[in-house]
Amino acid sequence: MAGESPSQAVPETVETALADRLVEGRVCLEAGAGVGNATAGLLAAGAERVYAVTDDPDHAATVRDRCDDATDRLVVVEADLRQTPLRPDSVDLVTAHGLCNLLDPAALAAVAAELSRVATAGCHLVVDDYEPLPESAAVRDLFAVENAASELATGRSALTFYPASLLRRLFTGHGWTFDRETTLLDPVPWTASHLSAHAGVVTDATEDLPPELGDPLERRAERLAEAIGEEFAGTMYSVAMTRREGDETP
Amino acid sequence: METRPLGATGQESTVATFGAIALNWLEQEGANQMVEHVLDHGVNHFDVAPTYGDAELKLGPKLRQHREDIFLGCKTQERDYEGAAHKLERSLDRLGVDTIDLYQIHGLEYESELDEITGDDGALAAIREAKDDGKVDHVGLTSHGNPGLIRDAIDRIDDLETLMFPLNPVVAGKDDDEHDYEAVLERAEEEDIGTLGIKAFAKGSWPPTSDLPEKDRPYANWYEPVDTPEEIRDRFDFAASQGLSTVVTPGDPKLVSMVLDAAGRYDGMDEATQRSLVEQSRHDDSPVPEQLHH
Numbered sequence: 001m002a003g004e005s006p007s008q009a010v011p012e013t014v015e016t017a018l019a020d021r022l023v024e025g026r027v028c029l030e031a032g033a034g035v036g037n038a039t040a041g042l043l044a045a046g047a048e049r050v051y052a053v054t055d056d057p058d059h060a061a062t063v064r065d066r067c068d069d070a071t072d073r074l075v076v077v078e079a080d081l082r083q084t085p086l087r088p089d090s091v092d093l094v095t096a097h098g099l100c101n102l103l104d105p106a107a108l109a110a111v112a113a114e115l116s117r118v119a120t121a122g123c124h125l126v127v128d129d130y131e132p133l134p135e136s137a138a139v140r141d142l143f144a145v146e147n148a149a150s151e152l153a154t155g156r157s158a159l160t161f162y163p164a165s166l167l168r169r170l171f172t173g174h175g176w177t178f179d180r181e182t183t184l185l186d187p188v189p190w191t192a193s194h195l196s197a198h199a200g201v202v203t204d205a206t207e208d209l210p211p212e213l214g215d216p217l218e219r220r221a222e223r224l225a226e227a228i229g230e231e232f233a234g235t236m237y238s239v240a241m242t243r244r245e246g247d248e249t250p
Numbered sequence: 251m252e253t254r255p256l257g258a259t260g261q262e263s264t265v266a267t268f269g270a271i272a273l274n275w276l277e278q279e280g281a282n283q284m285v286e287h288v289l290d291h292g293v294n295h296f297d298v299a300p301t302y303g304d305a306e307l308k309l310g311p312k313l314r315q316h317r318e319d320i321f322l323g324c325k326t327q328e329r330d331y332e333g334a335a336h337k338l339e340r341s342l343d344r345l346g347v348d349t350i351d352l353y354q355i356h357g358l359e360y361e362s363e364l365d366e367i368t369g370d371d372g373a374l375a376a377i378r379e380a381k382d383d384g385k386v387d388h389v390g391l392t393s394h395g396n397p398g399l400i401r402d403a404i405d406r407i408d409d410l411e412t413l414m415f416p417l418n419p420v421v422a423g424k425d426d427d428e429h430d431y432e433a434v435l436e437r438a439e440e441e442d443i444g445t446l447g448i449k450a451f452a453k454g455s456w457p458p459t460s461d462l463p464e465k466d467r468p469y470a471n472w473y474e475p476v477d478t479p480e481e482i483r484d485r486f487d488f489a490a491s492q493g494l495s496t497v498v499t500p501g502d503p504k505l506v507s508m509v510l511d512a513a514g515r516y517d518g519m520d521e522a523t524q525r526s527l528v529e530q531s532r533h534d535d536s537p538v539p540e541q542l543h544h
């Protein structure tokens with residue numbers, strides 16, 4: 001399989017979220033670039049330029065690496081999304097694929113304002129995220145440990161699952177009009193690989209904690225990841241909105 | 251069980267096709283019971299091949315008893331005229347029937363084979379002759395090879411009526427040309443060619459024989475299968491909702507009942523759930539780096 005590893009494939013979640021948006025010839029901002037799934041999707045769909053913003057240097061390197069065949073169209077920006085170096089009115093399409101759940105309410109408010117600042121009139125916005133998980137989902141226990149460890153280590157939660165309706169209203173307040181909502185995944189497959197990545201977040205967070213506090217959390221996260229193995233729970237949605245012409249929200 | 255047109259053959263096949271290789275692992279008595287069980291579920295399309303051990307012989311008695319209720323597919327791995335003509339006679343003999351409803355070129359893998367079967371002295375000439383003689387009704391092809399090659403075959407074999415190829419969430423999650431069986435499905439639909447899905451229940455390759463000797467494999471499948479009723483149902487629903495005419499049951503008799511049950515209950519699968527399975531297998535695949543998200 002000549003250098004074609006499956007990780008390079010654009011996930012169907014991303015393809016579905018972008019399918020009804022005009023990407024070709026557009027200047028795009030991928031907010032929270034991660035491993036570059038959405039960045040790869042935007043480039044594959046013919047974006048004129050993609051600003052892939054992340055505050056994580058490893059992610060920045062991963063995205064550069066993954067999309068090295070499109071360096072003329074890709075600008076990886078290492079910056080905080082609450083305050084980016086992008087100019088006002090400079091972006092035609094904003095994507096936030098799996099970003100918002102990593103933002104606590106204060107950060108979410110600031111990021112929404114910043115994304116709105118850089119958007120042109122008529123700009124499209126695609127926000128993909130998870131509905132709050134049902135009570136019965138076992139992965140909630142793992143995410144609770146993740147949040148506990150993060151709160152203790154940084155004073156902020158690691159994960160917040162915002163309902164689509166809430167994000168939609170938040171962006172409406174910034175001058176965006178609702179276009180559509182699509183269900184990307186129903187149910188969401190939390191595979192062994194995802195659970196181990198989440199347990200890894202706990203391990204990282206507990207490094208900054210005294211052992212008597214951190215060790216039990218770390219052990220609990222590992223045990224939960226192992227016991228759950230894999231779970232199908234919750235849904236992932238995609239909300240698309242358009243920035244009204246001539247709207248200047250302060 | 252739901253039925254669908256098998257391309258332009260005029261046959262309405264059940265959404266599950268019985269892969270008769272499963273009979274090879276059973277004694278004659280068990281094989282007879284299995285065929286009755288499959289027919290009880292309403293399945294009307296059977297698929298067999300001379301390379302499946304004793305499957306043809308074991309299918310024979312019940313096939314002859316229920317010949318009218320079964321649309322019979324068989325295959326040949328021969329590529330030349332002589333070989334194909336000979337193997338067809340042998341299959342008719344072993345099955346104990348006068349006609350095979352669908353005779354398929356089995357396991358096309360290389361462009362050179364496509365040249366050979368389409369040549370004057372090729373296997374297709376023998377199958378067409380058998381068609382004229384009333385021994386075969388329809389012509390098909392099977393391959394788990396390069397999707398590009400299968401599309402070439404569609405272009406080059408004018409009288410091709412069915413195609414059998416792999417389709418499952420693992421394959422669907424891969425973007426590269428080597429796994430683009432969705433493009434095959436699309437072409438087949440355009441040409442009104444019937445489509446049979448294989449490997450719908452494959453989870454992955456078996457571990458290397460050094461770690462797990464072939465005799466210790468828990469299932470007699472080519473690939474390690476999913477094996478819980480829920481997973482089997484998901485995999486069946488996924489395959490059946492891609493637009494295939496029919497989905498072939500897995501090779502191990504232990505799994506057949508669960509698949510028949512899933513097929514009987516098939517009621518479509520919405521797209522978000524299909525994506526969920528694709529996303530699951532994308533992350534199950536070891537080369538994908540660990541990620542928090544989808």
Ligand SMILES: C[S@@+](CC[C@H](N)C(=O)[O-])C[C@H]1O[C@@H](n2cnc3c(N)ncnc32)[C@H](O)[C@@H]1O
Nearest residue numbers: 032033034035036037038054055056080081098
């Ligand atoms: C897990 S990824 C989301 C998936 C990604 N969009 C993709 O398509 O592969 C989230 C990214 O957002 C980044 N991030 C989170 N909060 C941020 C912030 N305040 N500023 C900049 N980047 C942030 C993380 O470092 C990470 O790169």
